[in-house]
Amino acid sequence: MRRKLIAAAVAASVFIVGCGGDRKSSTTTTAATPTSDSMPAPDTTGAELAALRVPGDYPTIQAAVDAAKPGELILIAPGTYHEAVQVSTDQLTIRGLDRNTVVLDGKFDLDNGIRILGAKGVAVENMTAMNFTKNGFFWTGVDGYRGSYLTTYRTGDYGVYAFDSVNGQIDHIYAAGSPDAGVYIGECYPCNAVLSDTVSEHNGLGYSGTNSGGNLLIINSTFRFNRAGIVPNSGSYELCYPERETTIIGNLVYSNNQGDTPAIDVALLAMGNGIIVPGGVLNDIENNLVYDHDKGGISLVPFLEDDPNDSVPAPEKWSMTCAESKQVRPVDPGGAILWDSMQNTVKGNVLENNRGADILVASVGTDTSTLGNCFAGNTFTTSLPKNIEMLAPCDATGTGDWADGAYDILPWLTEVHPPSVDWKTSSLPALELQENMPDAATAPARPATDVPMTVDLAAITVPKKPA
């Protein structure tokens, strides 16, 4: 961690000099640092930058937000802020001067650290939210959002939460201690969003995305020590089903068997799986390293909804946008519905020591050979059914017997798992220092009008195993 931070700081100073930025600011020093003498501290004064400063100009973050006009920058000095900030102004940049010491503390009596409600293009950068009864950082109903270099720790629902929102980017997150997902992007299609460079651990779910997809990239991130790792799913309890077209590439996913986390029921059900797609379709899962799971490394499984709110849409309806689907009247299906995981592509992943199977495909009542999932170029030892790359190759006709090693998933419904633990008191590792954004004190306002970033997916390779 220390080495990484120094490297980041060096890179940051090189960047400042190299691009001819505000040299005066780059030489500014500060006494406020949480780190040892050997580590360059971030500039926490930001004296030269046009900004609304907290607490210098405004006593609270909310007061600065309320005063800010679209396009303006709010700079927050190190300190602990007992606030639940509401944002309804477009294109604000809300930035902490130091990610580790600008702390929003909900103290278990406030709901969301920063909540952005229908405001377009709001970016939140470089700070920590902890002990909120709902979410750390929450965008809802927005077009344009970015969360960068954010830490969430002990939150009652999600860490970083984007709901019914499009055109977004979530990067450089550390999220721990949520019963639901550390990071969530849901109810959007097309989402047009990227999640990258994130570590999510000790949550019910590492990533969850219900009914999201469409140019949605989950890349270059680490999901470990959750009950389950990456969990995009379909369900009619919220809108814009099914989950589809999520691209999951270059992630490090390991040891998601963690029974001492807080957990919603899906987390209990999915426990012990690395990448699991309950009822999701048309997803692209490539070049991930997935190891040490009690159940599946990559699991394409059904989602049984016995208290549904609508019928399962036919494949020809999958292209319907989220906005369009809000206009469709739901129909009571009159009984349980089953979302099958269909037409997913699983290529080039490296899987080890996933003790149920490295690759696992299952349904309840549907012939799995008809689901249209394909598998190629994976490095793995076990699959259920057996020989999955022979049965369902991506560019050829499959051969073999789907019944050989067919997986019975029904026992999952009755298995007993370690019960959910109260999120307020669950066992968590001490919060380590997290990497700061470059140039927090000097970088100009950067509203989320340029998101998501461009990603060269072809350049993403399988991550290396950590030491």
Add this chain to the structure above:
Amino acid sequence: MTCRRALAAVAVLALTAAGCADSDGNGAGVQLHPSTGATSLGQPDEPIAGPQGAVPQFVVECAYSHAASDDPIVAPGEFGASHLHAFFGNTAVDAKTTIESLADGGTTCDQPLDKAAYWAPALLKGLEALRPVKSTAYYRPGLSVDPTTVQPFPVGLVMIAGNAGATGQQPLSIVAWGCGAGIERSLLPPECRQGRNLRLLITFPDCWDGAHLDSANHHTHIAYSSKGLCPKGYPVPIPQLQFSVEYPVHGSTAGMELSSGGLLSGHADFMNGWDEAKLKSEVELCLHRNVVCGVASGRKSG
């Protein structure tokens, strides 16, 4: 409701109430305290059901607080004068509770600034009152109501939805049973599968007369919108509160009944104990801005 049933409720409470003398068998109710049998004007155009996320809302989930045969709206000051109620939200509710005294209580809700009192009849299985799992309060604009016109509840507002004296069908859009988070809305409790709790869903009026915080029968100061409009005499759109109580009941409900009699007498009561500024901000930020401020999926554990 028969005398036996009322006595069962009394037995549960170990209270010495008046018994069944006020039974008149005409649907006006046979509660220990007489019900007016009144309902508010109108009803929602259809049951409020379906996936969340289509309309703006904010949601508060509250653990079960306590049970008492008290009703500070219908029988203020009269301890033990009501059928057995299950209370949620404010932790200090009894017969003497007033709007002012709510501030002194705590809350079982996940929104600490919501100290409202929510209550519903207890669900009895024989002599035993079943301990509810939790309640969920959904706050939304009424069906097709312009969200930007919705005003926060006035300080001091009290409301009752549904008819505690009903012995026949109430509108499904006001009182319904369901399972888990599902779309099903039934007159009588459906048989819910293991893992999906039985729910009683009560939808409150969403229009206010703009003048009275309560009324003699606790209904005539509020009314339901229709086709997105509030009726004459009720000019103020207020959030439509849909209140659900979850019970740990799976399978048959044979032998069960509400403490107010039978399974058709579903109703719920509300005393506004919200922090005034927080309620105003939730209405303005969530409803006026047309965003979903939270979902209660019914999928939570513990």
